[in-house]
Amino acid sequence: MPDEKYVDLTSSVIAAYHTVFYATKHHQAYTVFNLAEAMNIELQMRGHRVEREVGVLRTYQRQPIGPAYVDIIVDRLVAIVVKKNAKLTTVHDAQLRAYLDDSDCPLGLLINFGGQEPEVRQFDRREESE
Secondary structure, three states: OOOHHHHHHHHHHHHHHHHHHHHHOOOOOOOHHHHHHHHHHHHHHOOOOEEEEEEEEEEEOOEEEEEEEEEEEEOOOEEEEEEOOOOOOHHHHHHHHHHHHHOOOOEEEEEEOOOOOOEEEEEEHHHHOO
C-alpha cells in the first residue's frame, strides 16, 4: 500500500503542474527556466519547501566525476525534471533516474510543458530497489 504522505505530496505537485501548464500553455516564448520558476512559485503558494537548481554529485564506480543539477526539489522528497518537448522519451526517464540515484530523494517526477496535453511520469526509487 502506498505511503499516504507520498501520495498526498505527489498529488499536490502534479496539481501544481497542471495549474502552471494550463496558465502558460499559449506562451511559447517561455523557456524551461521560466516554467521551472513558475512551478517554484506555484509550489510555494501551496505551502511546499522548494529548492531550485540543486547540485548533486555524479559518481562512477563510487568515485566523484562532477556535478549535475536537479531542476526542482520539493520538501526534500521529490526531484522534478522540467522539460519542454513534443513528447517525453526514455532518455528523459534515464535522466530523472540518474538524479534519483545521485540525490537523497525517494520520488521523482518528469513533467513536460511542450505537448498539447500535460505529460507526467512518476518514479519511486523505493519500489525500484525492492
